[in-house]
Amino acid sequence: MSRTTLDDRDRELLSAPNFCHVSTLREDGTIHAVPIWVDVDSDHVVLNTETRRAWPKNLRRTGGATLTVLNMENPYEYLTITGHVAQETQDGAMEHIDAMARKYLGQDSYPFHQDGDVRVIFRIAPDRVHRHSPG
Amino acid sequence: MSRTTLDDRDRELLSAPNFCHVSTLREDGTIHAVPIWVDVDSDHVVLNTETRRAWPKNLRRTGGATLTVLNMENPYEYLTITGHVAQETQDGAMEHIDAMARKYLGQDSYPFHQDGDVRVIFRIAPDRVHRHSPG
16 A cells, blocks of 8 residues: 655665665656655655756656665665655755765765756655565 | 667676666556566566566556666666567566576575466667766
């Protein structure tokens, strides 16, 4: 059965340095998918991106995405979330990508920033959550 | 730049025991995504499934899928393939899932088979291939 809210184990999987495969719809009707860093707050999956990439454009246009997160320590446990954009904001996005660099790279600041980059945070509200447990 | 054919490194990533996130379109227009085992032949990504699962139904209906494969040894290397069904066949599907069990589980035969299961192989021909190299 799918749920519409995140539980504690979902939040653990999203807080650990696992990768999130973001799937969005291209304008031609095919699916774009890419693995990215991921974060979570109490109710939302939190994604941070540079605005000129393909998936945030698709996300803005369609309003929705499907996310899969594999537990890197046991790939037979995974999370699938279909959701919609609850918030898009530039507020705090630079500080947040530094926090993501600490989580994923063990570095104090995000090392890949380029002049002209505009970073945003998308908060994704779940509409369907399914977690597959191993074994 | 995206390619339309697989190269040697793509085939290595698909031959290693990495997981493939299969994204397909649900009838309601949202995206279904799930991580599964994966194989490769010279020109196709090879997927093996029980026919009653959600994604093969979507794949039959739409004819296409997007696949992402992360290198589990270095998640900053990954492969994204948007493709279409070149072949669906039951021929050899039972032997093939045993080969997949050897690859992923180190077991001689697939341990999860249930009475009534109908297994099929889908061969996916790439329309767009993109490999992101680390660093």
